[in-house]
Amino acid sequence: MKITFDHSNANQNVDRAATSYRDTRTTRTERAGDYALDISGTVMDNNAYGGHGKTAEEVMQDAAAIDVATQTDFMTVMSNTMSGEDFSRLQQEGYHPGDMEIEEVVTIVDTIKAALVKGGTEVAGYTDDLDADTLAQITGSQAFAQELAAQFQAHDIPLTEGNVRAVKDAFERAMQTGEIGEGIVKYMVENRMEPTVDNLYLADHSAATDSRRQAHGYYAADGTGYYAKKAEDYNWEQLRPQIERVLEEAGLEITDENVESAQWLIGVGVPLTAETMQNLHEIGQAKQPWDREKILAAAAAAIADGKRPGEANLADGRSSVERAADYTESYGKISDEAVDLTVAEEKQVNLRNLTKAQEKIEAGEVTQEVPAAVTQRRQMEEVRLMMTIEANRQLMARGYSIDTTELEELVEALKKLEQEQNQKLFGEPDAAAAAGKAALYEEVQIKVSEIPYLPAAVLVQYIDGTEAFTLDSVHENGTALRNAYAAASESYETLMTAPRADMGDSIRKAFRNVDDILEDMGLETSEENRKAVRILGYNSMDITDENMDAVKKYDMELQQTIRRMTPAASLQAIRDGKNPLTMSMEELNQYLDESGADDAAREEKFSKYLYKLEKSHAVSEQEREAYIGIYRMFRQLEKSDDAAVGSLLKEGAQISFSNLLTAMRSTRKQGMDYKVDDGFDGVDAVAKNKSITDQILSGFPNLGQESAESGNRESGQRQQDSEQAESYYHMLAGQIADGLEPEMLAETNLTAETTMEEFADALRQQTADDSLEQAYMQEQIQSYRGLENVEETVVRELVAYKQPVTPNNLEAASALRRKPGALYRKLRDLEEGTGVSEGMRKADTLIESLTGKESAQEAYGEMQAAFSSVLDEAMEAPEDFLDLRTLQSCQKQLALAGSLSREENYQIPVEINGELTAINLKVLHGTGTGKVNVTVRTEEFGQITAKFSLREQKVSGYIACESGEGTVWLQGRQEELETALEASGEERETGSLVILQGREVGSEEYTEEEVNGGEGQQTADLYKIAKAFITTLTA
DSSP: OOOOOOOOTTOTTEEEEOOOOOOTTOSOOOOTTOEEOOOTTOOOOOGGGSSOOOOHHHHHHHHHHHHHHHHHHHHHHHHHHOOHHHHHHHHHTTOOGGGSOHHHHHHHHHHHHHHHHHHTOOOOSSOOSSOHHHHHHHHSOHHHHHHHHHHHHHTTOOOOHHHHHHHHHHHHHHHHOOOOOHHHHHHHHHTTOOOBHHHHHHHHHHSOSOTTTTOOOEEEOSTTSOEEEEOSSOOHHHHHHHHHHHHHHTTOOOOHHHHHHHHHHHHTTOOOOHHHHHHHHHHHHSOSOOOHHHHHHHHHHHHHTTOOGGGOBSSOOOOHHHHHHHHHHHHHTOOHHHHHHHHHTTOOOSHHHHHHHHHHHHTTOOOSOOOOOHHHHHHHHHHHHHOOHHHHHHHHHTTOOTTTSOHHHHHHHHHHHHHHHHHHHHTOOSHHHHHHHHHHHHHHHHHHHHGGGSBGGGGGGGTTSOSOOBHHHHHHHHHHHHHHHHHTTOOOOBSSSOOOHHHHHHHHHHTTTHHHHHHHTTOOOOHHHHHHHHHHHHTTOOOOHHHHHHHHHHHHHHHHHHHHOOHHHHHHHHHTTOOTTTSBHHHHHHHHHHHTTTHHHHHHHHHHHHHHHHHOTTSOHHHHHHHHHHHHHHHHHHSTTOOHHHHHHHHTOOOBHHHHHHHHHHHHHTTOOOOGGGTTOOSSSOSSSOOHHHHHHHHOGGGGSOOTTOSSOSSSOOOOOOHHHHHHHHHHHHHHHHHOOHHHHHTSOOOTTOBHHHHHHHHHTOOOOHHHHHHHHHHHHHHHHGGGGSOHHHHHHHHHTTOOOOHHHHHHHHHHHHSTTHHHHHHHHHHHHHTOOHHHHHHHHHHHTTTSHHHHHHHHHHHHHHHHHHHHHHHHSOSSHHHHHHHHHHHHHHHHHHHHHTTTEEEEEEEETTEEEEEEEEEEEOSSOEEEEEEEEETTTEEEEEEEEEETTEEEEEEEESSHHHHHHHHTTHHHHHHHHHTTSTTOEEEEEEEEESSOSSOSOOOHHHHHOOOOTTHHHHHHHHHHHHHHHHO
16 A cells, blocks of 8 residues: 655645655665655765676576575575474485485475474474583573473474574573663664564664654655655644554554554654554564563574574564464464455455454454455455465565465465475476376375275285276275275274274184184284285185285285385376376386385485494394394395295295295305395395305304204195295385384394294384484484585585585585595495405596597496495495495495586596595586686695696696695696697697696686586597696606
């Protein structure tokens, strides 16, 4: 609304003055009728900002700088706000933060926090990064420490030392802030300052104590550009209508208190606008005295919003998520009648007015019936359907005032936001297609969450193979069966959840003779077999070997699919154009295998398994070996190409530990391909020269004893040449590996006769150690705490070379930059342990291949493949948890180096004066001029930086060495280098070549064009220049 004061000639408050005015403190232009501060003598010259247009290259550089700054902000937010609870939920939903873009992690964490607020979930046990004693020591008070811990827990933020110290500093500044007098208020309103801890502290130490300073200001008298000077006295009655309109625009009630506040603004010479009134009102809400709870709550809320504790708003101590949740709740309380009343009163249909109307209705103040506002009712319903906590939070971040935004505008904003989110989430530019994928994603989540509670008897519908075994089919048929049971008031067993106690009793009574049936059939009395008998019994089907195998296979396959179909897996499948609901279970699981959906989870599982073994001091070295061997065995048996289970089924032998170990040894001797060292897959790779069977028997020699029932038993064990049975055992092995924990294994009485199903039953009866789980969680999350300390140069390089800014890439890039040779020294040591140095040999070939982009990248790929092979082998048999972490770090560095190489940014292992290190080579293409940048560090010489440029066949360059000794060494090779450079191309000339002592030459920045420029005729020449320098350096 445009507010214009009515200034007639009779206005006694006006003395006409021909004074022009420009407020240079803000870019906001005050509207006619607003009161203006008298700034006589303070107008600033703005010429410094005029007359300079930016080139396209400068615009691109600015955009890159903004991108880097944005990524850095996200890194800070992730470091300071992601709690252990958030991290745990990320993993439960199938997300692996290390491999995700920082921005995406922050977005999902925000969604998790919103869900916690919506569900009223109490977060406990995950935020104790610091123990109570350390916390009290930092804060200096036990009571302060307890209150701080409570606020951090309530806001789901990590209790890290950095966060604690920052809050303590903010608290001390708040305590040092004096009384908020009129001078402070005026200073803050003039400068558009929110009542945050830092702003109040600054205003207290900056503002003049005389709030009436410069009271003789001006206000716009008309639209001519002239300003009217205020008189000493005011006719407040004449100004009252204009004041009320400003209050209404500001969304404030017209009360005597608010009118007096507006008069005070005019009196002290501050422009009276909706913004200044809102600002003044907000400052007024920050009432003193501030107690410890209020300050700490506001500081915790600020951190939750990704801000510094000093930015805590003392007028409204809620986080953005809490405010967003309150808006959602408030809209949920508005009735249709309140909408009708607001429209009838001709007021803006926004939350503030709707709430007032609702209060009137509830107070019985509305006696007359008002007509239904059909359009606004429909808009209200649309808002309720689309409004979520996360949507509100994003709207607020974009500057929307949700309580004052009109309903129609809010509907459009929510629609636009939903469309943008869908397009971004699914990588789909077409809005309609993105909406369709979003709807499919929601449908998948609903059906996957409902299937475990449907009747298990639905599985028999798929035995004959005529019905498509899909998630959609299982949900549809299971729902129909559930409704039929409900109509008949019959209890039923669910697919994946334990039945209620009363149902469980009735099921057990109905199937009292299950074990007898199994014994007559020569089958184990395992829980899997009992369940299969019950499922067949529900449907009055024959309990035959074939039907038992089929039910168990379908049951296990469905369980496996449901476990794997996390929100992250569903999202990726739909992004890839798949419909998880209509794909057969076999197709869906094959897709998940090929997409590597479980790779990161399995790697983390093995890491946690080793971590727990490290913490278990009661386990001997031999037992530790055996524990690792058992885990590896089930990961191996999970593979569909494993032959051990199949051979036992054909023989009619039990699937027991003794028989499994015998079968694995036997198939190895027959030349079967069981090589763990071929990529996490086998049984012949050695950990300390031990096979899986050797590892297991070193700690559990009794498992190798041949049992009385091993082999082709005559005690009733049937032969099974069934693909369904074999498939079932492969999936069961995977289920065991996924759930296996060292502390659970320690409580299991393993014997040679223990079968796979018995072992699975025993594990289901146990739970993981919560203290070890949380300890490992803290170990994991600490790697993300230091993200805000990553050098900006690292982020800039990732952005410039179009690499995803993920925690893993940040860690890898930092390591490659900080210790460039460490990766290859570790890889060399691993190769020496195998007796094969294929990777190092390929590295020598790479230098010889620096004659062009194609040859260089082909050679680089071969080197990467050789190093990856030896690294994968080592990761199958790490010495301990720390060794695995080191290997994982090497894997991340090697992967990033491979990605960067495709952008002509190479990490090349070289030997200089007998020391193995790594050269970083960047080939940059510019218009007319190509560049070669080389950086290398050695213990002997420190850092060496070389930069060469090629223009019209003339190569020039600078070389800087950190040490004097290295500089002398380089200068001794200058003539050799110049000769090599001249020989690198026909008609090549050497221009200026300077060798000096220094840290580096110029900056590390490079333009977008240089990094991503197309190949020109000079590309091969640039590679030859690089080869000439590297060859000279390593000769």
